[in-house]
Amino acid sequence: MEKKKPLSVIAIVGPTAVGKTAVSIELAERLGGEVVSVDSRQVYRYLDVGADKISLSIRKKVLHHMIDVADPDQVFSAADFVLGCRDAVERIGARERIPIFAGGTPFYYEALFGSRLSKNLPRDEDLRRELEETARREGKKVLHDRLREVDPCTASRLHENDLRRVVRALEIHRLTGKNASSWYAGDEKLIPSGAYDVLYIGLTRPRPLLFEAIERRVREQFASGFPEEVEWLLSRGFDERFPSMQGFGYRELVQYFRGKITLEEAALGDIRATKAFSRRQMTWFSKFSPIVWYDTTDCIIPDLAEEIEKEVRTHLEK
RNA sequence: GGCGGGAUAGCUCAGAUGGUAGAGCAGCGGACUGAAAAUCCGCGUGUCCCCAGUUCGAUUCUGGGUCCCGCCA
Numbered sequence A: 001m002e003k004k005k006p007l008s009v010i011a012i013v014g015p016t017a018v019g020k021t022a023v024s025i026e027l028a029e030r031l032g033g034e035v036v037s038v039d040s041r042q043v044y045r046y047l048d049v050g051a052d053k054i055s056l057s058i059r060k061k062v063l064h065h066m067i068d069v070a071d072p073d074q075v076f077s078a079a080d081f082v083l084g085c086r087d088a089v090e091r092i093g094a095r096e097r098i099p100i101f102a103g104g105t106p107f108y109y110e111a112l113f114g115s116r117l118s119k120n121l122p123r124d125e126d127l128r129r130e131l132e133e134t135a136r137r138e139g140k141k142v143l144h145d146r147l148r149e150v151d152p153c154t155a156s157r158l159h160e161n162d163l164r165r166v167v168r169a170l171e172i173h174r175l176t177g178k179n180a181s182s183w184y185a186g187d188e189k190l191i192p193s194g195a196y197d198v199l200y201i202g203l204t205r206p207r208p209l210l211f212e213a214i215e216r217r218v219r220e221q222f223a224s225g226f227p228e229e230v231e232w233l234l235s236r237g238f239d240e241r242f243p244s245m246q247g248f249g250y251r252e253l254v255q256y257f258r259g260k261i262t263l264e265e266a267a268l269g270d271i272r273a274t275k276a277f278s279r280r281q282m283t284w285f286s287k288f289s290p291i292v293w294y295d296t297t298d299c300i301i302p303d304l305a306e307e308i309e310k311e312v313r314t315h316l317e318k
Numbered sequence B: 001g002g003c004g005g006g007a008u009a010g011c012u013c014a015g016a017u018g019g020u021a022g023a024g025c026a027g028c029g030g031a032c033u034g035a036a037a038a039u040c041c042g043c044g045u046g047u048c049c050c051c052a053g054u055u056c057g058a059u060u061c062u063g064g065g066u067c068c069c070g071c072c073a
Helices: A020-031 A056-061 A078-094 A106-113 A125-138 A140-150 A152-157 A163-176 A180-185 A207-223 A226-235 A250-257 A263-285 A301-317
Strands: A007-013 A033-037 A098-102 A196-204 A291-295
Touching (some): A007 A020, A007 A301, A020 A033, A020 A196, A033 A078, A106 A196, A125 A140, A140 A152, A152 A163, A196 A263, A196 A301, A207 A226, A207 A263, A250 A263
Parallel strands (some): A007 A098, A007 A196
């Protein structure tokens, strides 16, 4: 296969509630760009308030991609995301505009720019359920032992309690007859390596301030229609069975509407889980490279955007 | 004021018939290859409220004190 010149792109990363959205919009306007949302909740229709989706009117002014591309009863995968992005980048390129990736789902960045997902690896929801049932009845260790037999390499990498990954590895083996580690080692990838040359712009602020911002945001969501949104989703049959409804806030509010916890407990649970997530995000982002960090404490968005714009232009012209 | 209960990790609490203590939550670190806001792993020294007594040894027993929570006045 012929090697194409890598496409220079920028990505605005950072933990939740630092101001990525505002910066990405400002930057898109300055650069004549379009935003590609990298957010595992915003891909779902009807998850608006809890997913901090920006309004349609703003999306009309600055074009956005990868928002509202799946229904809440679908299982939208990282691979779906990668394929969608590939199309979006093509369309943006055809308009001679610049794609600006922005969002807080590290795994999606990894899938897209890490060029690691293999081509044509299937999945099977029924098989997953079956394996999970086995784990419930006979214990997680049984599955891990089974994996050790067919794929010792992957088994040694995974903890026996990490049911998600153990199930996935068994699924790959069962469905393709080949084990996961050999797929991963091969070079048939969804995105060829070196397809993108990414400049990561990282936004952050000291953790106590981050936690304050998270608390403020969750309170705001609860006061501006988040519970009603979840109630409506439940009335349409979109419940905790689906991954779309297993994010923080959503799962707590489902519990609330099931009468298991109070509204205040739901808010506190949401805040707690969001903080924990922001920590996990930072663990990922700290390994992304190259990354230029900006502190958004007391920042003025246009000033910050101007500074970032300079940084970005140097990268794009290279 | 009287009676009873309590005081142990940031919070809620457990515990040892006396040998200086441990869970959950929070916090912190990490992993991550098609569910990722998911899933999973690791990290626990703190005047055991204060003073005195008994004792080789007290956070544990005894006495007193302080504070908190109930109930009764």
